[in-house]
Amino acid sequence: MNREGQVTLDSYRLAQYAVQVPCYICSGPNTFDAELCRNCSAPMALTYQAETQKVHPRILSCIGTSGVGKTVFLGMLMDMLSRQPDDMRLLARGAFSITLQQHTVAALARCEFPDKTPNEPERWNWVHCQIHQTRRRKPIELIMPDMAGEALIEEVDHPDTFPVIRSLLTKSAGVMILIDASTLSGGTSDQDYFTMKLLSYLLELVDDPKHGWHQRPVSLVFTKADESESCFENPLEFAQAHTPGMWRHCEERFQKHKYFAAGVAGACANVRRSDGKLGRVPLRIEPRGIVEPFRWLIEQVWS
């Protein structure tokens, strides 16, 4: 290759670098060959898919404290929707979207819970999928990230610590807030307080009277409800009894909200691991109430 050709090629590459590619999540500028957004660490594959396939997926978020079961909930939701011959089916877009489902299901089948989601956004699992419904002609394009609970707490307590969380929740069309029913049944109120913090954070994030969070749908999901049968029977009563602060908050500030109960493990047991520490493991997998909150949210967002 001659010298002129070399110069021409370099110019071409420089030209590509000169054009900034906006991140689909935070709209921050990135180069054309970036894998992760340099601003929020979201995978740039989301942007490339949106551009090449001419689709603009909407975002649904799943949030809650650390250990509340976000990874298990999302992983099971994906697996159930992709396996069940129901009126609602899920089809993953891109190989990276299957990782969450794969890891979660593999762990649960071994009667283990999946590993804790790391705080670093670049190590989170992101899901880009299509939701097919028999009564809709076009599939719904969705992005659902599996956020780390500790990162969420950090962001709520110290805003802008994790810009990706701020961007995601600003853009989300709806949210599923997971609340640990087993600790609430035990008499502790931490879950109540943290959920109130999350709700306040959402309201402050977007205070637009037309498109603010008080107008967006919020499904409040009591997880690990298999340990408290009364929660399954009437989640609203459970919320009034065990999370009075959160219930009052939702009643007064959120126009579209609904309570749900969900459980994945039929029962859990304490086990001593090989390192000598005690851990909790599921004894069997019996998903209950996983699809309902998601179905309600979809209907609210795309009604």
Added chain:
Amino acid sequence: MFSSLNPAVHVRRLPGVPQQGKIELNPTIVSVAVASAVCMAIAWVAGVPFIGGGGAAGMCYVGVKLIAAIARRDKQARHANQSRHDKSEPTVANTELPEDIDGLAVQMLSQGRYALLLRPQLARNLSAALRRDAHDTLTDRMALIPDGQLLVGQTEDADQIDSSILPRGRVVTVQRFFLDRYPVTNKLYQKFIDTGGYEQMALWDQQILPGVLDFVDQSGTPGPAGWCDGRFPKGLENHPVVGISWYEAAAYSRWVGKRLPTDVEWEKAGSWPVELAATNRPGRRFPWGNAMDRGRCNIWGSGSEGTVAVEELATGVSVGGIHQLVGNVWEWTSGVFGASGFVSRDYKDNIPLRTIRGGAFDTYFENHVTCQFQSAEDPVARKHNIGFRCAVSVCDLASGNPEETESEERSTVNEEESPQAELTEVKA
């Protein structure tokens, strides 16, 4: 089978009850009456008043005795009518015990307590026909699982698990036993409740006695968690009973003269291992074979969102003729989770959990419904997807042939203390 057990066939005349319309008279009274009449005749002919007074006194005595006999006859006739009425309608709600052994046995048969009748202590008092009926019912309702060896304690992905925490597979020997062909249904459990099973303290474990009061249904009446007013939900009579704790399952089992199966017994009934060599005892993963077929059992994705009747899914029957071992409802066993060393983990729970087997209609993974998979639950938990079936050891039963009783009685052992499925550990 139960159609042959028409109670009317076995109703016999109660001993001691006279035939209606007749008065039984003592011969002494007849003699006194004749003598008195003779005395009075002589006195009238001979004109001796002393003899005539004696004859009159004798006639008075006879009259009093006659009146007493008539009153006794009427009373016995009323009693006999009442007894016949009781025996002709041995309904479930009838808790009055018949006075004769055969009537009681017929009532127990109608309640499904045939195994109790076949205990050697009771069987020797039964008529040959009743004993045969009880035995026929046993073989109709329960399947015989032959004795043999079973390899337990190995996981399917043993190669991938740290061998230091995985227990070695070991071989256990299981004695012959009978296992219910179907899980206990709502209809059968209703009989237990109607006869006051929750009030019969002798049926319950000592430690749970204060807790029995808490085993109530939605209306606060003793019964499974999902019932109301002591009745099962309409249309579910042949569905397996659920919403019962381990203690309730154990109490019912005692009431019918059976017990809960041990872990290894349950696994042997399902996997049906065949001993090909000293170290080779392949057992099936599922009762019908080694490949999952969701059309043969009721688990998540099979198309049902709840329990199905016990006679459905007949294609999932085991080699021994046992239905729905896999799917529909989990089944309580008598085993304590982790105690037998069959699991690879070191479980540390404050409350000893009881093992459950077989998976339920909402069990998600196929590898959780294999014959080898073991899960567990708090023994007082009353879950919507846990039921049970009963077992009884062959050595605890008398045979259908009364002539064999003598030899069997010698080998009878106490139910609670006997090694129901004695596990003889052998090196794998």
